[in-house]
Amino acid sequence: MRRLRTLIAAGVLSIAGLTAGAQAAGDVPVPPAEKWAHGGVNSFLSFFKGYDYAAVQRGFQVYKEVCSACHSMHLLHYRNLHDIGFTEEEVKAIAASVEITDGPNDQGEMFTRPGIPSDRFHNPFPNKQAAAAANGGKAPPDLSLIVKARAHHEDYIHGLLVGYAEAPAGFDMPPGGNYNKYFPGHAIAMAQPLYENGITYTDGTAATLDQQARDVTQFLAWAAEPKLEERRRVGIMVIGFLVVFAGIMYAAKRRLWADVH
Amino acid sequence: MAHAPQSNFSNPVVNWIDQRLPVITMMNKEYGSFPTPRNFNYFWNFGALAMFVLVTMIVSGIVLAMHYTNNTLLAFDSVERIMRDVNWGWMIRYIHANGASMFFIVVYIHIFRGIYYGSYKAPRELIWIFGVVILLLMMGTAFMGYVLPWGQMSFWGATVITNLFSAIPVVGESIVTLLWGGFSVDNPTLNRFFALHFLLPFVLLAVVFLHVAALHITGSNNPLGIEPKGPQDTLPFHPYYTTKDIFGLTVFLIFFAAFVFFAPNYLGHPDNYIPADPLVTPAHIVPEWYFLPFYAILRSITFSIGLPFTDVVLIPAKLGGVLAMFGSIAILFVLPWLDTSPVRSSRFRPIFKWWVLLCLVPAFFMLGYAGGKPAEQPYVLIGQLGTVMYFAFFLLLPIIGRIEKPLPLPASIAKPVLGGGSVATGATAQVMEKA
Amino acid sequence: MADTMHAGDGQTRRDFIYLAGAAMGGVGAAAALWPFIHSLNPAADTLALATIEVDLAPIQPGQAIKAMWRGKPVFIRNRTPEEIDTARKVPVADLIDPQTDQERVKEGKDNWLVLVGVCTHLGCIPLGTSPGEAKGDFGGWFCPCHGSHYDTSGRIRKGPAPLNLHVPEYAFISDTRVKIG
Numbered sequence: 001m002r003r004l005r006t007l008i009a010a011g012v013l014s015i016a017g018l019t020a021g022a023q024a025a026g027d028v029p030v031p032p033a034e035k036w037a038h039g040g041v042n043s044f045l046s047f048f049k050g051y052d053y054a055a056v057q058r059g060f061q062v063y064k065e066v067c068s069a070c071h072s073m074h075l076l077h078y079r080n081l082h083d084i085g086f087t088e089e090e091v092k093a094i095a096a097s098v099e100i101t102d103g104p105n106d107q108g109e110m111f112t113r114p115g116i117p118s119d120r121f122h123n124p125f126p127n128k129q130a131a132a133a134a135n136g137g138k139a140p141p142d143l144s145l146i147v148k149a150r151a152h153h154e155d156y157i158h159g160l161l162v163g164y165a166e167a168p169a170g171f172d173m174p175p176g177g178n179y180n181k182y183f184p185g186h187a188i189a190m191a192q193p194l195y196e197n198g199i200t201y202t203d204g205t206a207a208t209l210d211q212q213a214r215d216v217t218q219f220l221a222w223a224a225e226p227k228l229e230e231r232r233r234v235g236i237m238v239i240g241f242l243v244v245f246a247g248i249m250y251a252a253k254r255r256l257w258a259d260v261h
Numbered sequence: 262m263a264h265a266p267q268s269n270f271s272n273p274v275v276n277w278i279d280q281r282l283p284v285i286t287m288m289n290k291e292y293g294s295f296p297t298p299r300n301f302n303y304f305w306n307f308g309a310l311a312m313f314v315l316v317t318m319i320v321s322g323i324v325l326a327m328h329y330t331n332n333t334l335l336a337f338d339s340v341e342r343i344m345r346d347v348n349w350g351w352m353i354r355y356i357h358a359n360g361a362s363m364f365f366i367v368v369y370i371h372i373f374r375g376i377y378y379g380s381y382k383a384p385r386e387l388i389w390i391f392g393v394v395i396l397l398l399m400m401g402t403a404f405m406g407y408v409l410p411w412g413q414m415s416f417w418g419a420t421v422i423t424n425l426f427s428a429i430p431v432v433g434e435s436i437v438t439l440l441w442g443g444f445s446v447d448n449p450t451l452n453r454f455f456a457l458h459f460l461l462p463f464v465l466l467a468v469v470f471l472h473v474a475a476l477h478i479t480g481s482n483n484p485l486g487i488e489p490k491g492p493q494d495t496l497p498f499h500p501y502y503t504t505k506d507i508f509g510l511t512v513f514l515i516f517f518a519a520f521v522f523f524a525p526n527y528l529g530h531p532d533n534y535i536p537a538d539p540l541v542t543p544a545h546i547v548p549e550w551y552f553l554p555f556y557a558i559l560r561s562i563t564f565s566i567g568l569p570f571t572d573v574v575l576i577p578a579k580l581g582g583v584l585a586m587f588g589s590i591a592i593l594f595v596l597p598w599l600d601t602s603p604v605r606s607s608r609f610r611p612i613f614k615w616w617v618l619l620c621l622v623p624a625f626f627m628l629g630y631a632g633g634k635p636a637e638q639p640y641v642l643i644g645q646l647g648t649v650m651y652f653a654f655f656l657l658l659p660i661i662g663r664i665e666k667p668l669p670l671p672a673s674i675a676k677p678v679l680g681g682g683s684v685a686t687g688a689t690a691q692v693m694e695k696a
Numbered sequence: 697m698a699d700t701m702h703a704g705d706g707q708t709r710r711d712f713i714y715l716a717g718a719a720m721g722g723v724g725a726a727a728a729l730w731p732f733i734h735s736l737n738p739a740a741d742t743l744a745l746a747t748i749e750v751d752l753a754p755i756q757p758g759q760a761i762k763a764m765w766r767g768k769p770v771f772i773r774n775r776t777p778e779e780i781d782t783a784r785k786v787p788v789a790d791l792i793d794p795q796t797d798q799e800r801v802k803e804g805k806d807n808w809l810v811l812v813g814v815c816t817h818l819g820c821i822p823l824g825t826s827p828g829e830a831k832g833d834f835g836g837w838f839c840p841c842h843g844s845h846y847d848t849s850g851r852i853r854k855g856p857a858p859l860n861l862h863v864p865e866y867a868f869i870s871d872t873r874v875k876i877g
Binding site: 041042044046047074075080141142144145148149150151153184224226227230231232234235236238239242243245246249250252253256257260 | 299338341344345351352355496500501504505507508511512514515518519521522523524525526527531532534535536544
């Protein structure tokens with residue numbers, strides 16, 4: 001029994017080592033670890049944590065007013081905003097504020113109409129080529145999954161947004177590049193997007209750079225893993241059930257085998 | 262009606278069916294009263310666990326297939342639709358994605374148990390061979406399944422692995438084109454991978470059936486590696502091992518659920534949340550963790566093999582890597598004949614025991630470690646050392662079988678368990694006759 | 697077989713433990729099955745399209761449009777006073793599926809007829825919505841599959857269909873906007 005346990009533990013640890021190693025490889029700057037209300041989308045020891053929806057809503061405002069000028073979030077629909085605390089009416093109003101290209105109509109032509117909740121988030125560019133052409137040859141990535149699609153997840157997004165700085169002397173900056181402490185290679189095409197008081201929060205929160213970065217990161221985390229809370233809640237119930245079941249089965253097995261040993 | 266079954270069930274419907282197709286009699290014989298060695302340790306749970314995971318994968322996979330769209334333009338978004346819009350879709354997909362890892366964890370432990378306790382030896386060689394076929398099918402299925410979400414790692418993993426076949430002299434390039442159905446990994450590739458990913462698990466299930474059927478002819482090996490010599494050495498499978506297996510299953514499920522609900526992306530790679538882009542290669546392509554040891558063997562052959570003192574290259578490095586990788590699985594097929602020792606269990610094999618624990622097991626972990634690292638020093642060297650150790654383990658077995666002095670075997674399974682009570686030697690070798 | 701179970705003092709407690717184990721296993725298996733079954737029910741994106749809003753402003757009297765709703769066509773007809781009159785003059789008792797025209801429209805919006813455009817016979821789409829299509833013997837709709845004729849209230853008048861064209865759940869948001877579903 002003891003040997004088996006040691007072996008299993010060793011196995012688990014080495015798997016952990018393998019993947020951790022796989023992800024940390026290469027010469028990539030490590031963003032500082034931050035504390036998140038939801039613990040992080042990939043955080044293991046956050047059994048009871050959930051999103052801070054006030055921050056997520058503020059983050060949506062940052063996305064809408066700043067990021068959405070260049071970045072699509074095509075996996076999200078306006079109806080999803082209901083899940084972060086907007087009312088039906090607010091969701092309708094937000095959706096209606098964008099022009100959606102629809103069609104073709106009976107004359108075979110595309111037309112525009114106000115958005116409705118079942119529409120996907122409005123894409124700032126008609127296609128990837130247009131996005132690339134308008135942004136110096138490189139299309140800005142879609143942000144729907146960005147928090148899950150980057151190593152260090154929330155910490156990286158936050159670090160990137162606050163990590164703009166003067167390039168150190170002697171840094172060979174390619175044309176159109178901006179120096180960023182946490183971007184791999186440090187030369188990022190995106191100019192610094194967020195500034196102190198760059199936006200005015202509707203809920204009156206002071207819009208410091210860090211606050212905006214923090215809020216939009218939490219919005220993007222929710223966008224990448226909208227089922228996080230349901231997942232953890234179901235997980236607690238499933239594991240709770242299994243622990244009791246395992247206990248009963250262990251007792252059953254012990255009693256059954258008592259006569260054999 | 263030479264073999265009219267003697268069905269005798271109280272329920273007349275059951276009786277009627279059983280007289281015509283004795284499935285209930287068969288199940289009762291194979292899983293009810295089936296005489297099973299009484300001394301299994303918990304390593305013997307892993308076969309049942311593997312069966313459970315296989316069924317879980319098939320069930321969750323069929324449901325996912327009902328929502329998945331098999332087209333390069335739509336595949337990624339259809340998976341995200343499962344994650345966001347389909348009822349419980351996130352859970353079913355995380356079960357399936359992590360289930361693949363669980364399957365390999367369970368099967369690798371199952372294989373370790375087979376090696377450590379000599380389960381592959383006569384008369385169980387065929388069970389072992391079916392097992393290696395299952396491993397191969399698992400690898401093929403897992404590889405093709407990982408391509409389906411059409412993320413960056415899906416695409417580039419598929420590109421790199423299918424390109425392995427280009428190492429085959431003369432026909433290599435044609436084979437790769439045939440695999441792709443085009444000139445790169447693209448829609449035809451995705452379509453056929455989906456079809457095969459759906460088909461292969463059922464082939465796998467059929468081989469599992471053979472694996473278990475063959476097992477029920479010889480009966481199970483056990484930690485002592487000696488055959489049961491009478492009824493005192495065995496227990497009926499039910500309720501003893503059914504109960505023990507279900508207990509083991511609940512413990513395993515806690516482990517499984519911890520990944521699904523609290524770390525569902527831990528074993529995955531962030532790059533696979535980026536849609537496939539044929540124009541941008543990720544900085545660092547790594548396969549799923551369960552392939553890392555084999556990937557490391559592939560990369561360990563960094564040199565060409567030629568005739569000494571000439572420039573004639575016999576095996577270029579690329580082909581050498583591919584041969585070594587496939588060889589690392591192929592060598593498993595002949596393990597029953599490489600190991601010449603008459604003793605099965607490592608408990609009575611002082612050299613073999615440490616040969617497994619200090620050569621094979623570390624080699625596997627070293628390879629896994631090196632496979633996840635970039636192809637640079639010292640990782641290449643660690644991978645090469647692991648490769649040498651891995652093959653040395655198998656190739657030196659005939660010598661170990663010759664020089665090793667096994668410890669004396671116990672007279673029967675019951676004896677050590679019952680603390681040296683008298684053993685009914687009269688029953689020797691009669692129990693395992695085919696019923 | 698070496699079945700070493702003995703009945704004895706431990707029997708009651710043993711029975712309880714086995715029963716508890718079996719019960720929990722059964723409950724667990726059933727609970728685990730539910731997500732797989734429920735995943736086959738309409739997903740959130742499908743449900744989001746279960747309600748549509750239609751702008752009625754462009755539909756002139758005597759005209760009709762088709763809108764897609766839950767994967768089926770919905771006929772929306774702006775009826776002329778004559779069409780309404782014809783529909784209301786029919787003695788209800790003579791109908792195959794007796795229903796007054798008033799029951800099939802919203803009060804005060806008597807000109808607007810909203811119907812699920814699926815023949816109640818075997819599910820074909822009746823003609824009569826677009827200009828120039830056959831409207832059948834009663835000036836409403838005609839199903840070409842098996843010759844069912846519907847009147848200007850969408851009621852079945854002749855042919856094999858057993859029921860009137862179905863009126864979906866709908867409500868007027870404003871004078872020119874209707875929400876279906």
